[in-house]
Amino acid sequence: xxxxQDICVGCGRCQPYCPxxxxxxxxxxxxxxxxxxYECSTCLRAAHCPVDAIAESPxxxxxxxxxxxxxxxxxxTHAATGIQGRGTEESKTNDVTLxxxxxxxxxxxxxxxxxxxxxxxxxxxxxxxIARAGVHKIEAHNPIHSMIANxxxxxxxxxxLGERVLSAIIEINVKRDQLRxxxxxxxxxxxxxxxxxxxxxxxxxxxxxxxxxxVLESIRAEGYTWRPNAKINMGMGRAWE
Amino acid sequence: xTHSLHREGSMESLESEYVLFIYPARGFNYKGSAPKVxxxxxxxxxxxxxNMIPTSLRRNMYSxxxxxxxxxxxxxxxxxxxxxxxxxxxxxxxxxxxxxADEGISIMVSGVTDRVREIAAECGITPHMINLSLxxxxxxxxxxxxxxxxxxxxxxxxxxxPHLVKDMIRRVKTGKVSEWDGSVLLAEPCTxxxxxxxxxxxxxxxxxxxxxxxxx
Numbered sequence: 001x002x003x004x005q006d007i008c009v010g011c012g013r014c015q016p017y018c019p020x021x022x023x024x025x026x027x028x029x030x031x032x033x034x035x036x037x038y039e040c041s042t043c044l045r046a047a048h049c050p051v052d053a054i055a056e057s058p059x060x061x062x063x064x065x066x067x068x069x070x071x072x073x074x075x076x077t078h079a080a081t082g083i084q085g086r087g088t089e090e091s092k093t094n095d096v097t098l099x100x101x102x103x104x105x106x107x108x109x110x111x112x113x114x115x116x117x118x119x120x121x122x123x124x125x126x127x128x129x130i131a132r133a134g135v136h137k138i139e140a141h142n143p144i145h146s147m148i149a150n151x152x153x154x155x156x157x158x159x160x161l162g163e164r165v166l167s168a169i170i171e172i173n174v175k176r177d178q179l180r181x182x183x184x185x186x187x188x189x190x191x192x193x194x195x196x197x198x199x200x201x202x203x204x205x206x207x208x209x210x211x212x213x214x215v216l217e218s219i220r221a222e223g224y225t226w227r228p229n230a231k232i233n234m235g236m237g238r239a240w241e
Numbered sequence: 242x243t244h245s246l247h248r249e250g251s252m253e254s255l256e257s258e259y260v261l262f263i264y265p266a267r268g269f270n271y272k273g274s275a276p277k278v279x280x281x282x283x284x285x286x287x288x289x290x291x292n293m294i295p296t297s298l299r300r301n302m303y304s305x306x307x308x309x310x311x312x313x314x315x316x317x318x319x320x321x322x323x324x325x326x327x328x329x330x331x332x333x334x335x336x337x338x339x340x341x342a343d344e345g346i347s348i349m350v351s352g353v354t355d356r357v358r359e360i361a362a363e364c365g366i367t368p369h370m371i372n373l374s375l376x377x378x379x380x381x382x383x384x385x386x387x388x389x390x391x392x393x394x395x396x397x398x399x400x401x402x403p404h405l406v407k408d409m410i411r412r413v414k415t416g417k418v419s420e421w422d423g424s425v426l427l428a429e430p431c432t433x434x435x436x437x438x439x440x441x442x443x444x445x446x447x448x449x450x451x452x453x454x455x456x457x
Binding site: 015016017018019021040042045046074075090091092093094095096097100106108110112113114115116117166167183186187190191193194195196197198199200201202203204205207208209211219224225226227228229230231232233234235236237238239240241 | 244245246247248252255260262264265266268269270271272273299336339340343345346347348349350351352353354355357358361362366367368369370371372373374375376377378379380381383384385390393394397398399400401402403404405407408429430432433
């Protein structure tokens with residue numbers, strides 16, 4: 001995003017809207033630090049600049065900078081997946097798709113959340129750690145998949161490494177007995193990254209929303225706890241295509 | 242992905258709201274989904290959501306858009322809907338209506354697990370899957386303070402800025418804006434439509450006295 005300096009009146013209204021504090025005064029006008037900007041377009045969409053000085057950067061869709069837009073603007077349709085957002089349907093349609101099956105756990109690593117973002121170099125630290133832990137299949141419908149140069153090592157395409165995104169999601173499926181190993185790996189790599197990630201674990205439940213004890217035991221054994229609130233697929237979908 | 246399982250706050254506050262998604266599955270029930278999703282949204286209106294966005298419009302309930310415009314936008318196959326309710330009773334009503342309609346589109350609910358379990362049992366619904374939040378890891382020292390995250394985590398995409406929350410606390414504290422109007426402003430950047438302005442207004446009322454302001 002850019003602020004047209006010939007139009008800006010320096011009211012500063014847009015500045016608090018930026019999730020990454022990329023907008024600041026330069027002299028008596030607001031300007032956007034292009035290194036820091038995630039291209040999420042929140043300033044354009046919500047700040048209501050009184051003189052319409054906020055505009056798209058002319059290079060917003062140039063590769064690889066375009067990654068910032070695809071991963072950071074919730075309303076942008078990702079070029080790699082053709083859908084809005086940076087994840088997939090994941091647990092939300094599992095009652096129909098059965099992508100995560102009985103005996104499996106879907107693990108999602110929500111990168112840069114909440115509201116911090118992450119460099120793609122740090123994302124590579126995570127994909128490499130996951131690969132070292134023996135998981136080489138990142139969900140194919142997730143935009144992260146299109147960024148991988150080498151599935152065996154978890155290396156991402158080198159030209160992307162200088163970019164940063166507000167959020168991204170790494171989605172993998174593991175057998176229940178592999179969950180402990182991957183949780184341990186994530187705890188280790190958390191020490192190496194300069195940002196944050198949230199960890200999700202999806203599992204099919206039993207009657208009355210009973211969570212499989214084997215899953216809970218793995219979570220406890222690796223020193224994790226789970227929040228009292230969760231996202232629950234109510235099991236009301238069906239396939240017809 | 243709306244990050245709704247990672248909403249932060251006190252138990253009492255978290256128990257006051259439920260996020261509900263209507264989600265067709267690409268390749269499984271996309272074709273022919275639009276009228277079914279539209280019917281489900283008509284049913285949600287009967288239960289009274291406090292915010293809602295269909296992906297076909299991406300404008301929340303407080304943007305000036307009418308209910309009819311929201312419904313009329315749902316003509317695109319695969320349209321997903323994100324909504325939030327501010328009471329257990331409203332969620333239960335919506336689930337009963339959706340169950341009776343049986344349109345076959347996936348429904349997700351985010352909320353306190355024990356409460357959702359109770360509501361599902363009361364509705365005769367058998368949940369299929371749970372997505373557990375195992376917390377935040379890494380440089381948590383770089384995060385906004387926990388009380389600010391109670392606001393920002395209501396927007397899963399992270400586009401409700403901590404700086405905007407702090408600015409809104411200042412504006413409430415200095416009488417520039419009411420808690421409700423401030424919350425509607427905070428909801429605007431969130432294009433997934435699950436920022437809960439009712440809960441936000443409560444939070445502003447609760448937090449404003451705790452902050453000092455450095456400009457009026």
